Amino acid sequence: xxxxxxxxxxxxxxxxxxxxxxxxxxxxxxxxxxxxxxxxxxxxxxxxxxxxxxxxxxxxxxxxxxxxxxxxxxxxxxxxxxxxxxxxxxxxxxxxxxxxxxxxxxxxxxxxxxxxxxxxxxxxxxxxxxxxxxxxxxxxxxxxxxxxxxxxxxxxxxxxxxxxxxxxxxxxxx
Numbered sequence: 001x002x003x004x005x006x007x008x009x010x011x012x013x014x015x016x017x018x019x020x021x022x023x024x025x026x027x028x029x030x031x032x033x034x035x036x037x038x039x040x041x042x043x044x045x046x047x048x049x050x051x052x053x054x055x056x057x058x059x060x061x062x063x064x065x066x067x068x069x070x071x072x073x074x075x076x077x078x079x080x081x082x083x084x085x086x087x088x089x090x091x092x093x094x095x096x097x098x099x100x101x102x103x104x105x106x107x108x109x110x111x112x113x114x115x116x117x118x119x120x121x122x123x124x125x126x127x128x129x130x131x132x133x134x135x136x137x138x139x140x141x142x143x144x145x146x147x148x149x150x151x152x153x154x155x156x157x158x159x160x161x162x163x164x165x166x167x168x169x170x171x172x173x174x
Contacts, residue, residue, distance in 0.1 A: 031077035036120040067103040113148040125151035
């Protein structure tokens, strides 16, 4: 797929209400290297920015605030540590090409699962509390990855993945 064709699909999904563009919740200029794009499914959007009390009573305001900081940093093109998997991580196996954006400073830790459609263009489609996933990778992690894959197929169909160095996905400031 070309850049134009994938952007056409994303635009159609936004128009149909299946994806919501993430807008930073802080008024800051993007990094001079430019912003990244981020879209969320309506379910993930409501989970990250609930209009009232969070649907999961275990999620704290502090956890949501840190997740918001992570999403803002991603969207504004700020540095995101992917090498050590602190802020954003490509999950195993690589061939599935599923990533997570992570909150890690406040408990409970929150996870947003998605994929890059192209460098700097990310779709977040699924979410979970870290505590609901095993400490070691296992069936619940696999189920979260599979659910994200199902949503990717439903939203954008089959695409050839961008298989270069993961740093090219994130494109951190230099």
